Amino acid sequence: MIFSRHIYWIILLHIVLILTTSGTGLWLIVSQRGFTIGTLLIICSLFQIGGLVKKLNSFNQKLRLFFDAIEDKDNMLYFPEHNVSKEQEKLNRSLNRINLLLSKTQSAYSKQEHFYRSLLEEVPSGVLAWDSSGKIIMANSAALSLLNCPQPSQYHQLESLLQAQDKKSRLSLSQSQMKLQDETITILSIKDIGDELSDQESESWNKLSHVLTHEIMNTIAPIISLSQTLSTYPDINEKAIRGLRIIQAQSERLLEFTESFRHLSYLPQPEKKPFSLTATLQNLQELLSGDCKENHITFTLICQPESIDMNGDKNQLSQVLLNLLKNSMQALEGRTDGTISIHAQQDERISIDIIDNGSGILPELQEKIFIPFFTTKSEGTGIGLSLSKQIIRYHGGHLTIQESQPGKTVFHIDMPQ
Template sequence: MIYRNPLAKKIIIRLLILLATFFLWTLILSGGSYFIVNLGMLILIGVQVHAFVKEQTANQKAISEFLESLQSNSLDTDEDISSEKDPALKAEFVRIKNAIRTSQKEKEAEYQYFRNIVQHVGIGIITFNQDGDIQLYNFAAKKLLNTTYQIKKIQDLELVSPELVETFETLKTGGRKLVQVNIGEEVRQLSVYAIELQLHDKNFKLISIQNIQSELDEKEMEAWRNLIRVLTHEIMNSVTPISSLSGTTRGMLASQLSEEKSHYTIEHEDMMDLQSSLKTIENRSEGLIRFLNEFRSLTHTPTPKMKEENINLILESICLLMAHDLQNLKIHLVKEFEENLPTILIDRELIEQVIINLLKNSSESFGDETEEKNIWISSNLDAKKRVTVTVKDNGSGIEPEALTKIFIPFFTTKKSGSGIGLSLSKEIMRKHQGNISVQSTLGSGTEFTLKF
């Protein structure tokens, strides 16, 4: 109710006093006319009206100043309140300011809460205005684009990828595009999604980016596995009986040839040729079965049995195992292991398989004209404190066109290679939540890097 308000009560009391004064003056006038009394009553009424007007003017001024302080958002001090003489009005100002401050603090807390969520969410988020000025650039985006330097405008990201910046600027609301970006030694497939926003009559664009490289690799590997399952199933069904029957037939011919008979339905020389042909069929069938079994290993990569391991001890044991073979090939193995590396959670047998495969690939990379054959194997911590293993050689290198395909199943640059070693290595590293990458210069050598 309005009458419970202290200010309203004060105004009502002053009006009642003024009305009482007028009523008293009326009674005096009805009893007779006295100049001094009338003058006194007029002065009393004038004083009351003046006090009332002055008080209302002061209140109006105080309210105006208070509203100006609200408009300028200067709520940090109580100077205007402390100078206010009217206790009721002062108390009302304090109540309103406290309510506004509480509301502002709650909104600020909510803003900081949601800002922290955006900053720490796993999806990269960037917002910028029409001039390219960046308002928000969260930690996930910085990590995805590997930008350690200050980013103020969206054009600064051209150092990472001009195509990416062009995508940011041209995508409209709901637009989506896949952009490949080279970040150091790693290739990242970034899924970019855009939304256009308007705030305070200003246009902004919100960009979300995700690295879907691992998902693409997994889907690609799954497609290869499905293909391999079909191929191996059909080929094995055909080859196995051929191998079995050819072996049985060859055995029957062998038993016939071992017996001395006066005559054969088939010439003896033809029987020998037939036996030799069946032997060839049997050998090639068995070779094809072994070949298919190797491919089948891609579809049955074992689940890693993780244990805390010291990578340097594993590398030392592998170097000891490979030392004899490398010496026979006149290859010098250089070990560069960083001390006091933290232990890592891996399946030792699977990781040994990967590193041995890399060393064998390096040992086969040297041409006949290479005079000094060197392989360097090293371990260290990278800039992100991840344990890293590197296998490097000074062999003939890999052609750029082949370099983009070496992790694809069945692709090989070797005459006798099956093309599954590096594919299997990549699959093993993926199951360890790690990464394998390669750099090569034709004629200078190749370097493989494992990151855990």
């Protein structure tokens, strides 16, 4: 207020001075008492008017520059507070103070926005938001991962994809609207209910496996012990001994099968540590190189970037990758042109694709192969893929069949870094 009053007095003083100078000049000319001096005074008043206009324009230009900087969110603007006139110093100090306050407010707003965006990135559900013009203003990584699409800029780029996903039972879509000042914001929540069902199914299998393991172990162990004891009796005939040995052998085989239950019901939580995924994949390639050469299989490994590091249980993840690679090799049995390739990529998340050119998996079997003890092989327990899926889920990721048809099968792993 003091600053404004000071400017008013300066302008008023200039106006009074201009009126006095021009009035005196006109009086001298009209009264014919001093035509030359009167003319000079009028000319002088014109210069005074020009000076006042220039001063006012300098204030206006400075204010216009200041407001343009605010509109452009430029906080680097600074007006000198030294070696200027008193009124300029006060004006510049006021503008610099306002600019500093706006800068602090903008910084606090940016921190708050960063906090909320980081918070949304930690939400397991996908979240998309767009304004009334259809412009996407926010999409967290979970949404992009669930929809398997790059960062969109407009809602119409997602409409067909969302309609297709809505028809799938794997994803649940929920939409709501909110008013933000005068703008209508639409928020879409995307939830993978397939993971929830898979978790519940896995928990049920774990409980069943735990119960069966306990009961079978308690039943089989005494039978093995008793058959061993009876077969050592001296007065027992050879036929009975042979029968007891068969009982013992079958019991031990059943006991070995029961051990498969332990892998599911007693799978430990991963011990996550930083390790080189690239080095692990290269070691697996070297490990299987002999078998691949013997079976005429071409093995290729592509990592983008060339060196990928991640946080996880190296031993468990190596077990998963080895199991998937052996499955691919079994799918190529009898072929002389077999190919297996691994594509590993690191962006915001880590994705690993294991691709083979085998005969593929029938569509009706693709949903069943992750069920414990389901197998299409003549030998095997059928827990490999189920165990692998559970390990990946413990790492916060997904193991799926991305594609399977004659000539191409792709197992896809998606995990956090």
